[in-house]
Amino acid sequence: MTSSTLRCRSVTVRYGSNPVLDGLDLELVGSETVALLGPSGSGKTTLLYAIAGLLDPDHGEIAIDGTVVAGPGVSVPPESRAVGMVFQNYALWPHLNAIDTIAYPMLRQGLSRSEARLKAERLLRLVGISDLADRLPDQLSGGQQQRVGLARALATEPALYLFDEPTAHLDAGLRTALQQELVEQRRRSGAAALYTTHDASEALAVADRVAVLRSGQIVQIASPEHIYREPVDVWTAGLTGPTSVLKCVLVGSGEGTIEVEFAGSVSRIEGGSSCPPGPATLVVRPEWATLGGDRSGIVEHLTFEGPHTDYTIGTGHGSIRIRRAGSPRLQVGETTQWSLQRGWVLAASAEVDGSEPVVP
Amino acid sequence: MADRAASRFPQSGGWLLVFAAAAAVVVYPLFELARELVTVGRSSIADTFAAGGVWVPIFHTLWTSVVATAVTLTLATAVALATASFSPRKRILVVVGMTLPFLIPPFVSAMSWVAAYGPGGLLDDAFGLSLPGLIGSAGVVTLLVVNATPLAYLIVLSSLDARTERDLVRAARVSGATPWEALRTVTLPMLRPALIAAGAISFIMSANSFGVPAVLGTPAGFGTVTTRIYQDLVLSADPAAFDRVLVLAAFLAAATIVVIGTADVHSRGRIRLRVEPSGPRRGSSGGTRWSARLITAYVMATGLLPFVALVLMSITRGVGLSPVPTNWTLGNFEEVLDSGAVGAFGTSLMLAVTAATITLGLGSLLVVLERRRRSGVGTAAALSFAVPGSVLAIAVLLAYGSVLRDTVLIILIAYIAKFWALAHRPVSGSADAVSPEVFGAARLCGATPATAARTIVIPLLRSALVTGWLIVFVFALHELTMSSLLHGPGNETLAVSVLNLQQLGEPTVTSALAVLLTVGAALAAIPLLLLRRAPVDAGRAQ
Numbered sequence: 077m078t079s080s081t082l083r084c085r086s087v088t089v090r091y092g093s094n095p096v097l098d099g100l101d102l103e104l105v106g107s108e109t110v111a112l113l114g115p116s117g118s119g120k121t122t123l124l125y126a127i128a129g130l131l132d133p134d135h136g137e138i139a140i141d142g143t144v145v146a147g148p149g150v151s152v153p154p155e156s157r158a159v160g161m162v163f164q165n166y167a168l169w170p171h172l173n174a175i176d177t178i179a180y181p182m183l184r185q186g187l188s189r190s191e192a193r194l195k196a197e198r199l200l201r202l203v204g205i206s207d208l209a210d211r212l213p214d215q216l217s218g219g220q221q222q223r224v225g226l227a228r229a230l231a232t233e234p235a236l237y238l239f240d241e242p243t244a245h246l247d248a249g250l251r252t253a254l255q256q257e258l259v260e261q262r263r264r265s266g267a268a269a270l271y272t273t274h275d276a277s278e279a280l281a282v283a284d285r286v287a288v289l290r291s292g293q294i295v296q297i298a299s300p301e302h303i304y305r306e307p308v309d310v311w312t313a314g315l316t317g318p319t320s321v322l323k324c325v326l327v328g329s330g331e332g333t334i335e336v337e338f339a340g341s342v343s344r345i346e347g348g349s350s351c352p353p354g355p356a357t358l359v360v361r362p363e364w365a366t367l368g369g370d371r372s373g374i375v376e377h378l379t380f381e382g383p384h385t386d387y388t389i390g391t392g393h394g395s396i397r398i399r400r401a402g403s404p405r406l407q408v409g410e411t412t413q414w415s416l417q418r419g420w421v422l423a424a425s426a427e428v429d430g431s432e433p434v435v436p
Numbered sequence: 437m438a439d440r441a442a443s444r445f446p447q448s449g450g451w452l453l454v455f456a457a458a459a460a461v462v463v464y465p466l467f468e469l470a471r472e473l474v475t476v477g478r479s480s481i482a483d484t485f486a487a488g489g490v491w492v493p494i495f496h497t498l499w500t501s502v503v504a505t506a507v508t509l510t511l512a513t514a515v516a517l518a519t520a521s522f523s524p525r526k527r528i529l530v531v532v533g534m535t536l537p538f539l540i541p542p543f544v545s546a547m548s549w550v551a552a553y554g555p556g557g558l559l560d561d562a563f564g565l566s567l568p569g570l571i572g573s574a575g576v577v578t579l580l581v582v583n584a585t586p587l588a589y590l591i592v593l594s595s596l597d598a599r600t601e602r603d604l605v606r607a608a609r610v611s612g613a614t615p616w617e618a619l620r621t622v623t624l625p626m627l628r629p630a631l632i633a634a635g636a637i638s639f640i641m642s643a644n645s646f647g648v649p650a651v652l653g654t655p656a657g658f659g660t661v662t663t664r665i666y667q668d669l670v671l672s673a674d675p676a677a678f679d680r681v682l683v684l685a686a687f688l689a690a691a692t693i694v695v696i697g698t699a700d701v702h703s704r705g706r707i708r709l710r711v712e713p714s715g716p717r718r719g720s721s722g723g724t725r726w727s728a729r730l731i732t733a734y735v736m737a738t739g740l741l742p743f744v745a746l747v748l749m750s751i752t753r754g755v756g757l758s759p760v761p762t763n764w765t766l767g768n769f770e771e772v773l774d775s776g777a778v779g780a781f782g783t784s785l786m787l788a789v790t791a792a793t794i795t796l797g798l799g800s801l802l803v804v805l806e807r808r809r810r811s812g813v814g815t816a817a818a819l820s821f822a823v824p825g826s827v828l829a830i831a832v833l834l835a836y837g838s839v840l841r842d843t844v845l846i847i848l849i850a851y852i853a854k855f856w857a858l859a860h861r862p863v864s865g866s867a868d869a870v871s872p873e874v875f876g877a878a879r880l881c882g883a884t885p886a887t888a889a890r891t892i893v894i895p896l897l898r899s900a901l902v903t904g905w906l907i908v909f910v911f912a913l914h915e916l917t918m919s920s921l922l923h924g925p926g927n928e929t930l931a932v933s934v935l936n937l938q939q940l941g942e943p944t945v946t947s948a949l950a951v952l953l954t955v956g957a958a959l960a961a962i963p964l965l966l967l968r969r970a971p972v973d974a975g976r977a978q
Contacts, residue, residue: 130606154609167607171625180621184612232611 079142080105081236081268082127087136089122089292096122098292099136104236104268109259110297111279112272113315114289120272121164123289124238127270128161129154141235155184160229160267162258164241166221168213174224175200175209181231199227203257219250223257230261237262237269243278255282276316280304288312304361306348306420313359313420318386320365320396324358326351326421334421339371339393349421359420362386362399367406369415378404389414450805457798458813461853462820465831469689472834473682484679493664494687496653500573500660501642504580508638509631511581512588515734517623518727520596526728531593533735538586539958541914541931543647544950545742546579547938550651551947552745561758572656576649580642582738587641588634595630636699640692644824646917650935661688662917665826669921681830688824696822743954750947768948777933777949781956783844784930787919788912791851792859792905798852799860799904803867814860821857825917828854833922842924850918855911859904866900906963913957 082104089097096119104110112120125131127138129145129152137147140159145152168177178199179192187195200206203223213221222242229237242258243251259282262269273279279286280300287297288308296308307313310321326349327335327342334347336358347364349356367387376395377388385404388395389412398414406412473481484490519530537545552558553567560566569575604626608618624631646662654663661684668677668684748759750768757763802813820828832850833841840846870893878888894901916931923932930953937946 125606128606128610130609153614154606155612155614157610159610161607161610163603163607165603167603169604169607169622169626171628180608180613181611184617228607228611238610 080139081107081141082270083137083139084123084127085137087123087126087133087138089119089126089131089133096292097126097133100289100293102287102294102297104270107263107266107268108284109262109269109271109282111283111286111300112270112289113274113276113279113286114272115274115315118289119292120274120289121240124161124240124270124272127236128159128238129157158232158234159236159238160232160234161238162222162225162229162240162242164244166213166218166225166245168216168221168224170213173210173212174205174216174227177213177224178227178231181228196227196231199230202230202261203227218246219254222246222254226254226258226261230265233265235267237265237267237271239269239271241272241274244273251278258282280316286316288315306350307359307422308350309422310357310359310425313422318362318397320360320362320394322358322360322391322394322396323424324356324419324421326353326356328353329421334419336416336419336421338416339391341371343370343416345416346418347420351421351423355424357422357424359422360396360416360418362397364418365396365398365414365416367398367400368413371414371416372411373414375406375408375410375412378406378408380404387412447805450801454798454802454805454813457852458816461832461849461856462816465828465835465849465853466823468835469682469685469827469831473686476679476682480679481683484676484683487676487680489664490680490683493659493661493684496573496649496658497643497661497688498691500577500580500649501639504577504584504642505635505638507577507581508584508588508642509635511734512585512634512638513592513627513631515585515731516589516592516596517619518724518731519593521724522728526724530728530731533731533739534589535586536735537582537739539910539961540739540743540954541647541916541950541957542579542583542645543651543916543931543935544746544954545582545739546575546648546651547934547947547950548742548746549575549579549582551749551943552742556756558741558745558748558759571652573653573658575652576658576660579648579652580645583645583648584638584641588638591634591637592627592630595627632699632702636695639695640822640824643688643691644826644917646826646920647931647935650916651938662824662826665830666920669830685824685827685830689827692822692824692827696819746947747951749944750951752944755943768944769952771945772949772952775933775937775945775949777930777952779926780928780930780933781952783927784913787844787848787851787929788909790848791855791912792908794852795856795859795908796863796901796905798856799863800901802860803864806864807867814864817857817860819857820853821855823854825850825854825915826921829918829921832918842927844927847919847922847927847929850922851912851915854915854918855908858907858911862900862903862907863897866897870896902963906961910957910961913953913960 080103082102084100084102086099086101087097088095088099100119100123102110102123112123114120122131126133126146127140132151133146138145140157143152144150145157169180172180175193175196178196179189182192182195183189197206197209200209203226205220205223205227208216208220208224211220213224216224225242239258243254246254255278258271271279271282273282280303283300285297286300286303287294288303289295290311296303296312298306303312303316307316307319310319313319313321322338325337327337329335329349332346332348333344334349335342335344336356338358371391373389373391373396375387376390379386379388380403384399384401387398387400387404387406389398396414515530515534519527519534522530540548549570550557553565554560554570555566557566567575570578604622605618608622609615613621644662645660646666649658649660649663650666652658653660659667665681665684668674668681745759751764751766752759753763753765753767799817802817806814823831829850832846832853836846836849840849875888875893878892879885883891914931915929916935919929920932920935923929928936930949934946934949934953937949
């Protein structure tokens, strides 16, 4: 049985009377990576700071590798917690060059200057910036700065990494490259990681499990595939990827299939449900529906995104977004056929009026 | 094209005005001073040194300034670091408490310390306690520290605020640094430019201070360069004395230049900072209660209690009486009115209003002009503020003394030279924060340049304009060093009247006048404190 690397129990942090974390529970096992996905203000950074020891929770308990580091009467200072952190704004020291920055944690561990520099050089090579050793932060690009930040976190050789939106300030191409770098280095080090982001695709890409944070609580934690296919509610569905939300009636459900009535006709499709038959909410990802088939609608909107095109089809009972590879083949206003392939049914909720696709 | 041609004429007129003003109030007088020094010649200077009376004040000025600077830096940094960890509400109280002494003129705070801690002072009267050495070198150093601390504190604090310091310290802690190691390896190195600037300013303020040594040094026979200049220029009829004044002024100017030059070289921007959003402000808050208590005690002991003692003395019937209600009187204030201080008040008020208005006009004009094209005038104005008051006064006297000696106008010239930078800085700082896009966006919305200036730029700069005017007004109202050297019979400034009364040995009447001066200036400065609350952030947001 694998042991728990991080355990948060009913962690509460208030700013004034306003709870930012509200009785949060979270456990990381072995060397897994958990992505903490939530909109800004949901408490992601606050949770990382509480785990790192940069602020004390008002209530609850935090244990790292089985040792309680924060709780009633306990507050282990950050330098004794053995966590490595990569900051959103890089937090590089403006007066230290890359190699001195990376050597810093090892100096604090009591290594001699020469030993620390030797190890720091190895880490610089590892993150691919050995030619930038003498540069100060303001002489480095955003991506290079974050590589230094990553190497500094690696240098602490922690049991747990905390990544605080490490790619938020980078442009798209660099973001993917750095994501892969982070995943790879983390995997090699064999330590667990908690990775915050507000970007669904990033969360799904980097994590073994995704935890969805809303108003200081975790509303769902599951594998990326599971959370994408079976979001716990409409809000989570919208947060975890492009989604169409439609009013439907759940007629019946079987092993991996559901029968839904939508716009007057019943479809038997792949999928599942989290509620009993009756009036319900149908969640459809763009690739769960195809053009051509038994239903008709009018093209309301086209979005060409390179590899694929998203078609927004008006059905008369709300709009549905359908993704198809290649360039646009229809025009706005044209009538077209479409069909449902897959769906996920949630209990009917008041916040869905079925008229607009939910697009984050 | 036509538009540009039309706007060229008033612009070159503006430059002409700015350059002429800078030449008349700063460049020409300093040139005259330098010429006079050359004329006096090397042999005469050597004679002056040989004759004595030069080395002792120079030595006194140097060591008191060095000690005061060291203490000020330590104190200001410690309090600033503590302040940065306070909650916003507590923080405001501490900042106001620490900077309020700035409103008390240095010579008045020296007098108030005597009233509180001197022999026969409030504590002596109540508990038989008085500070030994308050009249003398120890007192001079202490009051130099008290006077330089507010500014040094503000410089260090704003440097702490300007950076993502909190996240940088957090990064150090997560990297395994103890709080002390994080302070030593991250916070202090990053504060280096601010510490150098604060140190340089503390040293210059201390070396140039006249009020403090005049009140606490002179009675004990402890002379500094500035008090020596005053005695030689105003009280002495000895012709050799003027050579000594020139030499001492040259020394003060040289010391200032060396300190500024050194500071500039050492603080030059190796470290550039990008300000990025920082994480939550809240942190672990151990030990802040203790530091808050210490700071409160400091503010009470150095500012509040002495000033209360001064106020009590001003309403006490006579020297040596306990400041209890039975001995209270308003007679001292009546005596102030009889002593001709009303005229001095008029002179000071007139000087302050005129100097503030002219410097703000020149400063704003310079800001507008420099938006199109940089020039050295802004830097020159900033540097002329660092020129010691004694030196500037002598320079202005040499340049215009033959015509304007003993008139109010010659004081006004010195004030404009000295305070130009004070009016220019807030306006230019605020204007830099207003991005050009703000103006352009207004133009795109259909505003003419004049409308855009009136509806967008002026409102954004309004608090800076008011700040600039009020700062000059308060400083001019307080001013002692230059007016003590330049005033003639019948046009004493308020500060000079206080000093004269003090030297006549009438502590109760002197305190009454000092209280009036301070309260008047403080009332004028209240809007300043309120304005600080509303910084212009527009145009800086990303």
